[in-house]
Every structure is written in structure tokens, then in C-alpha cells.
Amino acid sequence: MTRTVVMFTGLERLWHWSQALLIILLLMTGFEVHGSYSLLGFGTAATLHVLAALALIVVWIFAIFWHLATGEWRQYRPTTRGLAAVVRFYLYGMFRGESHPFNPRPKRKHNPLQAASYLLFGVVISPLLWITGLLYLGIDLWSAPADLPLAPIALIHVAAAYGAALFLLVHGYMITTGRTPTAHLKTMITGREEIEEASQREQQPERG
Amino acid sequence: MMHPSAGGVLKPACYAKPLLRPFGLAWIVMMSVAATTQAAPEALAQVDPPTADHSQFEPLQQDFASGREVTRACLECHTEAGKQVRASIHWRWEYRHPQTGQLLGKQHVVNSFCNNVTTNLGRCTACHAGYGWDGPDFDFSDDSRVDCLVCHDTTGTYEKAPKRGGRVLQEPVKVHGHPLQPPDLGKVARNVGPTSSETCGSCHFFGGGGNGSKHGDLDTSLLDPPPALDVHMSDAGAGLECSDCHVERAHQIAGSRYQVTARDRKGTGAPGQRRYAATCASCHGIEPHPLGSDPAALYQGAKLNAHVDRIACQTCHIPAMARGGVATKTWWDWSKAGRLDADGNPVKRHDADGNLTYWTRWGEIEWGEDLEPDYRWFDGTMRYTLPDQTIDPSAPVPINRFAGHHGDPAARIWPFKMMRGKQPYDPVKDRLVYMQLFGKTEQAYWQGLEWQPAIASAMEAAGLPFSGEVSFTETRMAWPITHMVAPAEDALACGECHARDGRMAELTGFYLPGRDSDPALDRWAQLALAAALLAIGLHIGLRILFHRRRRHTE
Numbered sequence: 168m169t170r171t172v173v174m175f176t177g178l179e180r181l182w183h184w185s186q187a188l189l190i191i192l193l194l195m196t197g198f199e200v201h202g203s204y205s206l207l208g209f210g211t212a213a214t215l216h217v218l219a220a221l222a223l224i225v226v227w228i229f230a231i232f233w234h235l236a237t238g239e240w241r242q243y244r245p246t247t248r249g250l251a252a253v254v255r256f257y258l259y260g261m262f263r264g265e266s267h268p269f270n271p272r273p274k275r276k277h278n279p280l281q282a283a284s285y286l287l288f289g290v291v292i293s294p295l296l297w298i299t300g301l302l303y304l305g306i307d308l309w310s311a312p313a314d315l316p317l318a319p320i321a322l323i324h325v326a327a328a329y330g331a332a333l334f335l336l337v338h339g340y341m342i343t344t345g346r347t348p349t350a351h352l353k354t355m356i357t358g359r360e361e362i363e364e365a366s367q368r369e370q371q372p373e374r375g
Numbered sequence: 376m377m378h379p380s381a382g383g384v385l386k387p388a389c390y391a392k393p394l395l396r397p398f399g400l401a402w403i404v405m406m407s408v409a410a411t412t413q414a415a416p417e418a419l420a421q422v423d424p425p426t427a428d429h430s431q432f433e434p435l436q437q438d439f440a441s442g443r444e445v446t447r448a449c450l451e452c453h454t455e456a457g458k459q460v461r462a463s464i465h466w467r468w469e470y471r472h473p474q475t476g477q478l479l480g481k482q483h484v485v486n487s488f489c490n491n492v493t494t495n496l497g498r499c500t501a502c503h504a505g506y507g508w509d510g511p512d513f514d515f516s517d518d519s520r521v522d523c524l525v526c527h528d529t530t531g532t533y534e535k536a537p538k539r540g541g542r543v544l545q546e547p548v549k550v551h552g553h554p555l556q557p558p559d560l561g562k563v564a565r566n567v568g569p570t571s572s573e574t575c576g577s578c579h580f581f582g583g584g585g586n587g588s589k590h591g592d593l594d595t596s597l598l599d600p601p602p603a604l605d606v607h608m609s610d611a612g613a614g615l616e617c618s619d620c621h622v623e624r625a626h627q628i629a630g631s632r633y634q635v636t637a638r639d640r641k642g643t644g645a646p647g648q649r650r651y652a653a654t655c656a657s658c659h660g661i662e663p664h665p666l667g668s669d670p671a672a673l674y675q676g677a678k679l680n681a682h683v684d685r686i687a688c689q690t691c692h693i694p695a696m697a698r699g700g701v702a703t704k705t706w707w708d709w710s711k712a713g714r715l716d717a718d719g720n721p722v723k724r725h726d727a728d729g730n731l732t733y734w735t736r737w738g739e740i741e742w743g744e745d746l747e748p749d750y751r752w753f754d755g756t757m758r759y760t761l762p763d764q765t766i767d768p769s770a771p772v773p774i775n776r777f778a779g780h781h782g783d784p785a786a787r788i789w790p791f792k793m794m795r796g797k798q799p800y801d802p803v804k805d806r807l808v809y810m811q812l813f814g815k816t817e818q819a820y821w822q823g824l825e826w827q828p829a830i831a832s833a834m835e836a837a838g839l840p841f842s843g844e845v846s847f848t849e850t851r852m853a854w855p856i857t858h859m860v861a862p863a864e865d866a867l868a869c870g871e872c873h874a875r876d877g878r879m880a881e882l883t884g885f886y887l888p889g890r891d892s893d894p895a896l897d898r899w900a901q902l903a904l905a906a907a908l909l910a911i912g913l914h915i916g917l918r919i920l921f922h923r924r925r926r927h928t929e
Contacts, residue, residue, distance in 0.1 A: 202875050202889040203897075209889050210869035213678070214671050221670075257914075262921035307681045318886035322893050329900035333907055340911045 172273055174360040182230050183355060189223040190335065192216075197328050220300055227293075242276055243286045250279040261344065272362055281341075288334050295327035430565040439560035442506045442543040443519045448564065450518055457518030459626035465504040466521065468492065470633050474756045479633050484759050485807045487707060487774050487796045487852040488583035494811035494819075494833040500540045502578040509540030511836070524560075525577070529568040533558045538813075551585075572598055572608060575617040584737070587701035591746065591792035592858035596699020604699045606862045620653045629653040635855055637687065637755030637779070638787050655688040655860075663688070687753070687787045691867040692860050695745045696792055699859070702730050702742035707796035710847035712738035713824045736812075736821045738797075748790030748856050750878055752779030755786075762807045762839055768800060768848035772807070775853055781885035788882065790856040798850050799826055803842035809833035 175183070192215065199205065199212035206212070234240040252268040257280075260268070269278035277285060302320045305311050345351040354360040429435060434448040450457050460466050469480035481492045481499070492499045497509040505520045507513065514520060522541060524533050534544040534555045544557045576598060583589025587596075597605055602612040607620070621630045630653030639654035642661035650657040664679035666672070682691075697703040714735055716722050721735035730742040759775050766772045774794075779786030800807050811833040812820045820829035826845045834841035872879045873889030880890070 200873075200888055201892060202873070205870070205874075208868060208870050209873040210675070213869065213873075213888075214674055217674050218670055262917050264921070264925050308677055310684075316886070318891070321886055321888060321891075322896060325892065326896055326900065329896075329904070333900075333903055336904065336907050336911070340914070 169361045169363050171359050171361050173358050174271065174273055174276055174354055174362075175358040177358065178233065180355065180358055182226065182233070185226050186223065186230070189219050189226065190331065192219045193223065194328065194332055194335065198332075201325055201328075217304060220304075224297065227297075243282050243289060245283050245286055246279050248279065250283075253278045253280045257344070266346075270363055271360065284334065284337070288331070292327050292330040292334060295323060296331065299324035299327065425568070429567050432565070435561065435564045437561055439564060442522055442524065442560065445560050445564045446506075446519050446521055446523055449523045449567075453523075456523070456626065457521050460504060460521045460523075461515065461518065463504075463626050463628070464631075465526075465626075465628070467515065468503065470631075472633055472756075474634065475758055477759060477761065479757075479759055483761065485762060485774060485798075485809070486583075487794045487798060487850050488589055488704070489812060490709075490798060491809040491833065493809045494836045495813040497540045498538050498813040501535055501537050502581075503541040506542055507540045513540075524563050524567065526570045526574050527567040528563050528574055529566050529571070530558075530563055531573060532556070533563045569616070570618050571616050575621075579617075583704060585731075587697060588704045589794075590854055590856075590858070591696040591703040591748075592693065592856045594697070594699060594701035594703070596701050597858065600699060600859075602862055603865060604861075605859050607860055612862070620658070622649075622651055622653065624651050627651075632855065633757050635753070635755040635757070635789075637753050637789065638684070638785055655692075656683075659688070684784075685781075685787055687789045689855075689857050689860070690750060690788050690790050692863075693748070693790055693856055693858075694861055694865060694867050694871075696748055696790075696856055696859065697744045697746055698861075700744070702728060702744045703746070703792065704740055705743045705746070705792075705795065706739070706741035707737070707794070708739040709799060710738065710797045712736060712820075713826075715824075735824065746792070747878065749793045749853075750788050750882060751777075751791055751853070752781065752783070752786045752882065753777050753789040753791075753855065754779040754783055760807055762809055762834070762837070764807075765805050766800065766807060766848070768802065768805060768846070771795070771849040771851045772798075772800070773853075774807075774850050777853065788879070792854040792856055794852040794854060796850055797847045799830060799845050800848045801830075801842050801844060802846035803844045804840065808841060808845075809837050809839070811836075 196207065196212040196216040196219065199207060200209065200216055207215070249269060256265060256268050267278070271278070299320050302312070302315065303317070303324055306315055306317055306320065342351045342355075343349075345354075432452070434451050437448075439445045439448070446457070464470055464480060467480065468482045469478065471477075472479055485491050489495065489499070496513075500508040504522050504525055505513075506522055507520060522535075525535060525541075534557065536542050536544045537548070537550050543560065544555055546557060548555050576593070576595065579590075580586060580594050580597070581588070582593075587594030597608050600609045602609040606612040607615045613619075618628075621628050623629065629651050636652060636654050639652060639656035640661060641650065641652075642656045643658065644650045656663070661683060662680040663683070664676045666676040666680075711733070712735060714722055714733075722733060723731065723735070724733040726732050726742065728742075731737070731740060732742070733739055754777060757775050757777055760766060760773060798807065799810060808830045810820060810826070811818055811829045815822065816832075817823045818828040818832035820826065823829070827843060830845060831841055831843065867878070870889070871877055873887065875890060877890060879887055
């Protein structure tokens with residue numbers, strides 16, 4: 168038996184999608200600034216990059232406040248419980264038509280692998296980009312911090328950006344691994360998801 | 376610091392010529408007025424009328440027989456002018472460099488054009504601001520030998536004889552096909568006025584053997600340039616004359632190629648303060664780019680202003696040299712000089728545009744127009760290779776050289792015309808040499824077409840040792856580019872430099888976004904992305920495969 172719940176509130180979805188658009192814009196313009204390709208022209212790319220970064224910082228400040236105020240930060244607490252089963256599902260069970268071993272519910276929306284990758288993105292990749300990005304901006308605009316060489320800052324920023332690109336690529340693919348290829352996307356747009364009653368799920372015989 | 380008009384982008388039409396004529400801060404303020412009111416151009420005299428009408432002066436009501444007579448008349452009122460001019464580089468052609476101690480100036484340096492002044496005086500000194508410097512016994516202390524008219528003529532009729540040590544033309548001649556008439560000195564004297572691009576250009580446009588030859592950013596196209604060529608000197612732009620930037624104090628003119636203000640940290644100076652500087656910043660300030668009202672324009676203005684400490688204004692705002700349709704010399708090979716045709720006559724060849732590409736007297740010459748400059752870190756201090764210094768002829772010899780790097784706060788990235796060529800040197804002593812080109816003696820190269828006597832004569836006159844052997848070495852001479860400033864909209868786009876193979880490709884020692892990367896980082900990261908893509912592809916493939924198989928069995 169299933170029921171439909173609101174998995175993501177309007178605020179969460181607004182946060183997610185504004186962040187998604189800004190990150191895609193940042194990656195596109197950022198790698199043009201890096202010289203990987205020529206699309207908009209360096210000046211336009213650099214300007215958009217800085218404006219998008221500042222907008223993203225604002226979004227993040229609100230998001231951090233929201234996570235702390237609501238306690239939602241707990242969604243990303245890492246755990247190894249059930250991790251092996253999730254990995255096994257993506258590598259094996261999924262092809263056999265098994266159902267996902269993790270049963271999401273509003274109190275714990277992300278499976279252990281998902282939570283770990285979001286945590287990695289949130290506390291390693293993003294802060295690296297934030298810090299080096301602000302230094303990158305500050306060194307030239309305000310000569311501050313003084314005498315800090317640009318090269319290591321820029322290279323850490325680029326390395327973290329590759330990390331973000333990798334995250335986005337895998338994240339984008341994982342969207343298609345729901346019950347149907349568009350199920351996760353629909354959830355992220357509408358906020359609603361059909362979940363199984365936890366009591367029922369435990370009674371199901373294991374397939375295999 | 377922004378000046379009051381900086382709220383909006385200044386368009387060329389905002390500059391009104393007459394409002395810009397007064398020097399110093401006054402015209403900064405007026406420029407703001409001009410920018411906001413879009414004043415229509417007015418005649419210069421209506422705004423800045425002179426307080427004296429020289430045509431009414433008693434001492435000038437005569438027919439002068441010589442330039443010196445005119446000068447004596449000038450000095451009756453302008454009692455200090457002679458002394459002032461005699462202290463200037465325009466008179467002395469000599470400059471003791473305050474940083475390096477080198478004795479420079481035209482009298483002493485070697486350049487990569489006609490090489491040197493020594494023993495070539497009568498010809499070179501056609502552009503001396505004086506009368507009669509055709510030998511070593513010229514009296515530099517004689518006020519009456521100062522030539523006032525060559526700079527202050529407003530009639531355009533004042534002609535100096537091309538080969539007579541700066542004396543006034545006495546009889547009609549033809550120079551390169553142009554007929555020249557001797558001037559009516561009385562008329563010229565009664566019409567003196569401020570200097571102009573015509574008077575300055577009468578020498579400075581023609582250095583190095585002809586129009587535009589030497590500098591790459593100074594030629595006759597600047598006499599009446601469209602705004603796209605020179606936004607400052609165009610009448611449809613700011614309508615400035617040379618002296619509006621090259622301000623003077625007691626006939627000492629601001630702006631030097633020996634000691635360049637590579638980075639002006641002072642800007643416009645305090646209100647009311649006059650600045651004797653020819654820098655861009657002395658008018659535009661040190662934060663010259665307007666901060667726009669929307670976030671993008673705000674960021675871009677701030678970002679451009681943040682470039683000012685490292686990038687000379689000229690680097691972005693002079694996108695190309697020799698843009699006015701006049702070519703500049705890029706290569707001069709003296710080693711090819713001296714060839715005669717089968718009949719023993721001198722050879723002269725021109726390219727399709729009429730530029731001289733070979734002449735028996737000169738050797739082989741290459742020209743260029745619309746040239747992309749070379750870019751170098753430049754601290755402003757020019758050091759010269761003088762004929763008493765040892766050179767390394769195995770590599771191109773720098774005729775002048777300079778320091779500067781990313782870590783040097785005095786240095787900025789400047790555009791240069793890099794003049795190249797081959798010049799004679801003494802292969803025994805490994806030194807550059809002076810050479811006598813001009814003169815009615817057999818030693819002069821342009822008479823005898825023999826290098827050994829031409830060099831021996833010049834070295835002896837300079838009191839320098841010469842082994843008697845002559846060889847040729849390749850040389851380089853760097854000419855900082857600062858004229859032909861384009862309108863703001865024609866400035867270099869960011870991507871001209873922020874690119875893998877952009878204009879800064881030769882400059883090293885700093886991280887330039889868009890150009891630099893860590894190839895290993897890029898390689899490994901792109902490998903990781905490719906691996907992820909491959910894994911995703913594989914995963915999709917397996918999903919489809921197993922999905923079909925399941926459906927088949929069901």
C-alpha cells in the first residue's frame with residue numbers, strides 16, 4: 168500500500184532549482200573563464216560568473232539558515248547503515264528489477280549514498296569554491312588579502328569546479344534511476360512522492 | 376577617484392575641442408561640463424583668447440633677414456625664453472638619466488634607424504630647435520640661435536632647410552617631390568601662437584627617415600584623424616593638440632622615452648594642483664572606468680579599474696599601431712646597403728604602397744600597417760646600449776632595454792613597437808659603432824658607400840676606439856606605444872588577452888585567467904569526467920538490456 172506525501176516543500180524546491188540553475192550557469196561560464204572553450208566571450212562569461220556566484224551565495228545563506236532553523240541539516244548526517252544495500256542495488260539489483268532498498272520518507276529523504284554525496288558537495292566542494300572564489304575576486308578588486316598569489320587559489324577553484332561538474336553529471340544521471348526514469352524529476356518539481364508504508368515494506372518477501 | 380562626469384560612459388561627441396584647450400585641472404572640470412551639456416564645438420579663440428596680438432608688436436613690424444633676427448626680437452619681451460629653451464632636451468639633445476646615470480639624448484644614443492647624430496649633424500639637426508648646429512663648435516649658450524618659430528608658427532609656411540643645420544630655408548627646393556618655399560619671416564613672426572600637432576609633427580612625425588617611419592604611433596594621419604584613429608586628437612573627438620597632454624613648464628615638456636612614467640599613481644592630483652605629466656592618469660585619474668548603475672556594469676567598471684595597477688591604459692586602448700594609413704618601418708637591414716645596378720647606379724625599390732623597400736644608401740627596409748604591438752612588463756626606465764659597452768652579437772642586440780616583471784609594483788604591461796634590423800658593429804671590440812652617413816666627404820657612407828671609413832670617421836669624431844673591422848649584427852629597439860588611442864568601444868575585449876594564445880602569450884611569471892592552467896589538473900579531471908560518462912553509458916546500456924530481457928521472459 169502506498170500513500171502520497173509532500174517530500175519537498177515549495178521552499179526546498181525553490182532552493183534546489185535556483186541553486187541548480189546558478190550552478191549550471193557557473194560551470195558554463197567558469198570553464199569559459201578557465202579557457203576550456205569560447206562561447207560568450209571572456210568578459211561576458213566572467214561578469215555572469217561573478218554575478219551568479221554572488222546570487223548563489225545569497226541563496227546559500229538563506230539555505231543554511233533554513234537548514235539550521237528547521238533542523239533539516241540532519242538529512243545529510245552520514246551513515247553506513249544500509250549503504251552496502253544501496254550500492255548493491257545500483258550495481259546489480261536495479262538491473263534485475265528489484266525495488267530500491269531505501270524507503271524515503273520526509274524525515275529521511277536521502278538514501279545513505281545520496282546523503283553522503285550531498286554532504287561531500289555541501290561541506291567540501293562548495294566551501295572550497297566559495298572560499299577560493301571570494302579570494303579570487305578579492306585579490307584583484309581590493310588587493311586583499313595582500314600578496315596572496317593567484318595561481319594556487321585559481322587552481323584549487325578549478326579543481327573544486329571539476330568536482331562540482333562531476334557531481335552534477337552523476338546527480339543528473341541518478342535522477343533517471345527512480346521507479347520510472349522521470350519519477351525523481353517529477354518529485355523534485357511537484358514535491359510529491361508516492362511512498363510505501365514502512366510497515367508494509369518490512370513484510371514484503373525479499374525478491375531474488 | 377572618479378571625476379564628476381564618470382557616472383556615464385564618455386562618448387567622443389561629448390568632448391568639445393575648445394573646452395579642452397586650457398591646461399590642468401581647469402579642463403578636467405570643463406570636460407565634465409562638456410560631457411554633461413554636450414556643448415557644440417566653438418572656435419578656440421572664443422574660449423581661450425590670447426591676451427596679446429603679436430601682429431601689433433612694434434619689434435615684429437619688419438622684414439627679417441634670418442631666423443636669428445626673429446629670435447632676438449622675441450627675446451626683447453620673452454626675456455627668459457631663450458634660457459628656458461636652452462635647458463630643454465629640444466635644444467641640448469642630451470639627457471643624463473636620473474636612474475641609470477647614462478648620458479643619453481640624440482647626441483649620444485645609437486638607434487636602429489640612421490644610427491647616430493655624431494658626424495651627421497647638418498642633416499639630423501634640420502630638426503634641432505635652433506639655427507646652425509652643423510658642427511661640434513656650435514654655441515649652445517647663444518640665445519639668438521634658439522628657433523622660436525619652428526614650434527610657434529601658426530601659418531604653416533615656416534620651412535627649415537633640410538640639410539643646413541636647422542637654418543631657415545633661403546631658396547625654393549624640392550624635398551621628396553614636395554616643393555618648399557622660403558618663408559616670409561615677418562609674417563610668421565607676427566602670427567606666432569601656441570604649438571600644435573602641425574608644429575610638433577613637423578619633426579616628430581618624420582623621425583627615422585620619413586613619415587611614420589620611427590614610432591609606429593606618430594605620423595601625419597594624426598593631423599586630422601577620425602575619432603577611431605585618435606579619439607583625443609580628432610576634431611570630432613576631444614580635439615586636443617599634442618601640448619594638451621605634453622604639458623610644459625618653462626619650455627620643459629612632459630613625457631620622456633628615456634624615463635617613462637610606466638605607472639602613474641597620482642592621477643589627477645589634488646583639486647587645483649597642476650600636474651606636469653603626460654600620463655593618461657593625469658587627466659583620467661587612477662580609477663578611470665565608470666562604475667555603471669547595474670550590477671554587471673558595476674562589476675565590469677570595478678574590474679577594469681582593478682587592472683590599472685598592472686596594465687598600462689595604452690595596452691587595451693591602442694588596439695593596433697600605424698592605423699592611420701601611414702606605414703611604419705619594422706625592419707631595417709643596413710648590411711644590404713651599397714648595391715649598385717649593372718650600370719653602377721644606385722638602386723631604389725618601392726612596394727605597392729610606395730614605401731621604400733630598398734635603397735643603395737639605406738639597405739633593405741620592411742614596413743607594416745595596423746600592427747599588433749608586442750607586450751612587455753615595463754618599469755619605465757630605458758637603458759641604452761651605447762658604443763662604449765660590450766655587446767653579444769651572437770643574439771639580437773637590444774639597442775635599448777628595460778626591466779619589469781609581475782612582482783614589480785612600478786611596472787605595468789605596455790605595448791611596444793619592436794623595431795628590428797641589422798646594424799654595423801665592431802667585431803673585434805664587440806661594440807656598436809657610430810657611422811658617418813651624411814656630408815660632402817668621401818668618408819660619408821652616402822658618398823663613398825664604404826663602411827670602414829664612414830665608421831672610422833664617426834668614431835674618431837666621438838673620441839671612441841674602433842678596430843677598423845666592420846661586421847653586422849641583428850638588433851632590436853623597443854618603442855613604447857602611447858598615441859593613437861581609440862574610442863572606448865574599440866578597446867581590446869577581455870578575450871584578446873584572456874585566452875590560450877592571446878596577446879599576453881609571451882608574458883610569463885603570473886597566472887592569467889583564461890590563458891593559464893595546470894595541464895595535469897585539467898587532464899586528470901577531464902579523465903575523471905570521461906570515466907563517469909563512460910560508467911553512466913554502461914549503466915544505461917545494462918539497464919536497457921536487462922529491462923528488455925525481463926520483458927521478454929514475462
